[in-house]
Amino acid sequence: PLKLNCELCSIVSSSGQMLGQAAGAQIDRSPCIWRMNNAPTRGFENDVGRRTTLRVVSHTSVPLLLQKPQHFFGQGNDTVYVVWGPLRNMRKDGKGIVYNMLRQASENYPHARIYVTTEDRMNYCDMVFKKETGKDR
Template identity: 40%
Template sequence: MAQNHTPRPTNLKTWATKDDYVPVLGEERMTQHCQHCALVSSSSHVLGTKAGEQIDATDCVIRMNDAPTTGYEADVGKRTTLRVVGHSSVYRLVRRPDEFMVGGIDDQPIIVFWGPPSKITEDSQGTMYGSIQKICSTYKRALCFTLAPEKMYRFDKLFEWETGRDRFKSNSWLTTGWFTMVIAIEICDNIKVYGMVPPSYCGNQTRSKMLYHYYKPRGSDECVKFLQSQNIQRGNYHRFITEKQVFARWAQHYNITFAHPEW
């Protein structure tokens, strides 16, 4: 975060518009509202928590990208109300759609796809939007949306307002966690986040090695990835720690709590 930066006030409860979410099929509107939400991170901090029953008992359960539930139900639950999917994860959903395009017995799962408009809009020239359409037409029970180009632009500006950094000039890529947290704030009255570490966590020299993704046992160490991405200036990288500094500030305004670890 830029030094001596004063965040620009943005009320995330009111900044959404009816045109922010573009239906992939049909003319459905994004009208989801939940009193209590469980936002389940993809970090290995969720493993061994036995939080699955508590997560599934929440009004709405929010997940990210291709994080699975099968085989991990005791720790992450099995219900999915909303899944936020970045463009880089679309093809993984295509390969294993049965794992991701499901909700609970009473849920009509919502899938929100985000990414560059050149990739995820109906006017895009590549194959990604066709894959999104195929997924959503095969699993008609799910409601599928893409983020409108104007909404994507506003996400970039929000990052600048909150951090003092122009996303493009600072070579910063927003994470799916950034999009998911904002969408959760829009639709949830209360949010409990599972498995997300505080911004200071990776500065603790006595911390244990934790996997970046709970479902990839041979994956990278979470803090190594966070610290490398935070400090690299060339190329485009996620600013995980900067984003979590913003989340910590938002938690004071939007009824957000954190569990496993608690902060």
Template identity: 45%
Template sequence: LWSCPSGPLPLVLSLWSSPLWSSPSGPVPLVLSFWSCPSGPLPSGPPLKMHCRSCALVTSSGHLMGGGRGEEIDRAECVIRMNDAPTALGYGRDVGRRTSLRVIAHSSMQRVLSNITFSSLQDTVFIFWGPSSYMRRDGKGLVYNNLRLMNQVLPKLKVYMISRQKMLQFDELFKKETGKDRRISNSWLSTGWFTMTIAMELCDRINVYGMVAPDHCREPQPPSSPSPYHYYEPLGPEECAMYISHERDRSGSHHRFITEKRVFTSWARTFNIHFYQPDWEPPPLTTLTTDLR
């Protein structure tokens, strides 16, 4: 497990997952631990205590553009974002301006750290995830080394990493919910998977903005108005093309975006999760029975 010179500072979160994640005696908790290595004036107690009555989980989807949901998003008690998705540069009207928590993949680390502002030091918690080779703390872990240096330069920065043991628990949750072994199927869990799972623990209600339904890309798409995968990259990859290529490819490590959305749809039937921009609700379970596995 990750530790600091003065000893590990654990935050333990118990996630009660969907009915599929159960045992004869009831639901089995998925325990998530985040470890930080604070230095300087940071407190030495538990590094993060966070509970939100309402959360806005803002995706990076191009569907957010033109919706004017920014003020609505900012009214949530906590606003959760992913990777380096921006709020400045005129995006605030559609995606909001506040950020309470940002979940970041190792591949986005440099872009996020290079854009940290003074306000984010006061208001934002950063949680990083990545493969164990990037997180190792023996001098060879790229993410750990960068975060440790950043913590020395900006000691008030609230930075956390997901431990290797808990990464394995995320894998196990994916397998329990889908019947698919992530590693055998050459898949990487997406930042959206980690973000939704963390939000389920922290939030009483989750309003998800920009996430399409799992069958969205099977519907006829207007050829003149494809939605970009990232709202801040309007000339970048098209959303459905990205989802379909990742879902079907078995030759290398890819995200299973559509499979993950099926799981989120299932969770939304049990938990207080709602989808906006586009607005949709999970269909009755019977209509998805033949498509879930």
């Protein structure tokens, strides 16, 4: 299980709405900074900051991360990755294509901290999303 102790978090979306906001310094002052998918920070530091504590990644973004594995998973990167996706892609029985990619990445980059969500947690998050938005994901 992943345990983080954050008194204050900045959650930074991958939206272009961050551009021009000059919020980077304020974001970087947060003890924990969560980012979504493979949204870049390099070149956008003034708007989105430099630091990343945790990156929540959709199963569809994993191949994009693996195009630059040293950047995302290399020893100098201490970001925690939490990957979510449907069970068919995240199965641990050898048939989950994304899970297999992540397992290979963790073998190639043993310092990487990669976590996957459980099916129960996915169902819970889907329920909360639907309750709060009235929409299915």
